[in-house]
Amino acid sequence: MTKDRSTSADGGPASGLRRVALPLFLVALGARIVWILAGQHNFNFVDLRVYYEAAQRVTADGGLYDFALRDYTPQQPLPFTYPPFAALFFYPLKFLPFPVVAVGWVALTAGLLFLVIRMCLAILAAGRGAPSRLGDVPRELPLVWTAAALWIDPVRTNLDYGQINVVLMTFGVWAAYLVARAAPSPSLALKPEKVDGASGFLVGLAAGIKLTPAVGGLFLLARGRVWAAVFSGVTFAATVGISYLILPAETRRYFTILLGDTGPIGDPAKPDNQALRGAVSRFAGHDVGTGPAWIIAVLVAAALLFAAWWVVRRGDALIALVLVQFLGLLASPISWIHHFVWIVPLLIWVVHGPLGPGGGADFRSPGAGFTPWATAVAGVTAVFGYIGVHFLRKGLAAIGIDDGPVWALFMAPGVLAPMVLVALILAQRRRLDALV
Structure with missing residues (x-):
């Protein structure tokens, strides 16, 4: 019988991938950090600074929507434009010095990107009825993909600005991963009725932070997860309710005046x-x-x-x-x-x-x-x-x-x-x- 070179440990393609995956990822991440430090943005993370300032204003006298960051973009001041719940989501950041937040944000973005890619591969495996736990996906291929994805322009700009989009994408892909593993198949461990709440919560939470991810509810409906879609709406409504309890004036202002502007x-x-x-x-x-x-x-x-x-x-x-x-x-x-x-x-x-x-x-x-x-x-x-x-x-x-x-x-x-x-x-x- 012919030996499967794709999985051999003696120099086949899979063995080569195992040897280069982690070094390639570390080199790519290190080069991205050098790029951020040496580039035009010079580690200023303008959008992350807006999130950070919003966290400071959750309990401050200053209005959440009355400030605009001007220090790094004086020609285009940057206000906080997300729902009030986003400021509550970022609230823990206020207890950390900004340099720590910035370094942690880069690490979080890279780590979540790896997780997203691994979940995507697991979703594809689930679609074929194959074992689809994250552990069933060899980590080498997601590492190589992550190394390449760090340099794709949307990811690159997320790292430069300190944006939250990779975090929100993680919620969406995680919800899809749960839905995929709930599909009828003897190889899948999750029961459909146990994933509706979790997947709906993830979509609703993302929508509460930034409205656009609410479109994930259409994905849940497209996959026949009606109760998950309902729960995503309930979760989003809960984020609005929590915001109103803590920041009533700002919540009214956002949803009656600022939304759509x-x-x-x-x-x-x-x-x-x-x-x-x-x-x-x-x-x-x-x-x-x-x-x-x-x-x-x-x-x-x-x-x-x-x-x-x-x-x-x-x-x-x-x-x-x-x-x-x-x-x-x-x-x-x-x-x-x-x-x-x-x-x-x-x-x-x-x-x-x-x-x-x-x-x-x-x-x-x-x-x-x-x-x-x-x-x-x-x-x-x-x-x-x-x-x-x-x-x-x-x-x-x-x-x-x-x-x-x-x-x-x-x-x-x-x-x-x-x-x-x-x-x-x-x-x-x-x-x-x-x-x-």
């Missing part, structure tokens, strides 16, 4: 805004607001994402989660580059999902089938992920392209990436249907 957040037409409103506005040459052009764009995107979900509805939970989260990002008035950390689960599905070798989820043989569509997804992701909008914008300006439809197209990779994914799914619908 994009003015304090920034210009929706900026290239940093990768939502549909930003993309359409750049094509139009002005902010289209929430008028007919934006409504049509959202409806078209929703229809395409729904069509893709319909093809894979009987498949794994990961792609359903990715499609739903991108719907939330695209439909939101403003989704900055650092909100698009969901590009990482997208890549995991493309490489290790059902379109990969042998139906996917083979941790010993990473690599998509290198079909034209998979290559297109990888290409768009490379532009979006590793070049980044800021560097791409400078490159286009250097050759005289700083306006017009071509510029607007290149400034919309956050829209292009999920649309190419949709095209991949629709083009491969027969193969996908045969695999589920």
Whole structure:
């Protein structure tokens, strides 16, 4: 019988991966820290400082929504724009010196990114009826993925600014992991009725911190977890209630006045805004607001994402989660580059999902089938992920392209990436249907 070199301990691919995974991760993380220290942001973590200041104001006389951080971005002061519950979530930070918070935040972000990737791989395994505990996923492959993902632009900017999006993504993927392991299969240990509360709580908690993750409720409904979706709504309502008990004036102010006001957040037409409103506005040459052009764009995107979900509805939970989260990002008035950390689960599905070798989820043989569509997804992701909008914008300006439809197209990779994914799914619908 031929020896399986993929799992051999004497120099096969799996053995090589074991040897390089941890050093590669440590080198990538160390290089990212050096980048932060030496780069233009110089370890200032502007968004984390806003969270930190909000934590100080939970019990202070100053209003939660009356301050704006100006020390590091005087040309664009940064106010606190999250629901009041987010300030309560960040409250423990006030008891630590900011340098400790900053170092801990980098470590937390990197650690949670590793956990997210490992859970994504476990979700894919569950979709195939394979053992799907986290311990069933060898840690070497998630380490390699994490090393690469640390340099993808949305993750890179999360680390530079001290953003919370990787934390929120962890809640969403964790909920999906619980749902996936509750699917009927003799190899799965979790009973469906025991995961509805936990998965709903995670989605509702994320929505309480930042409203956009509430779209995760659609994922729960798409997977038939109705009670989980209900519990997510109950949990979100509880976060509002807790906020009202502790910060009544600020809670009323946020939900009756500030909610929906994009003015304090920034210009929706900026290239940093990768939502549909930003993309359409750049094509139009002005902010289209929430008028007919934006409504049509959202409806078209929703229809395409729904069509893709319909093809894979009987498949794994990961792609359903990715499609739903991108719907939330695209439909939101403003989704900055650092909100698009969901590009990482997208890549995991493309490489290790059902379109990969042998139906996917083979941790010993990473690599998509290198079909034209998979290559297109990888290409768009490379532009979006590793070049980044800021560097791409400078490159286009250097050759005289700083306006017009071509510029607007290149400034919309956050829209292009999920649309190419949709095209991949629709083009491969027969193969996908045969695999589920």
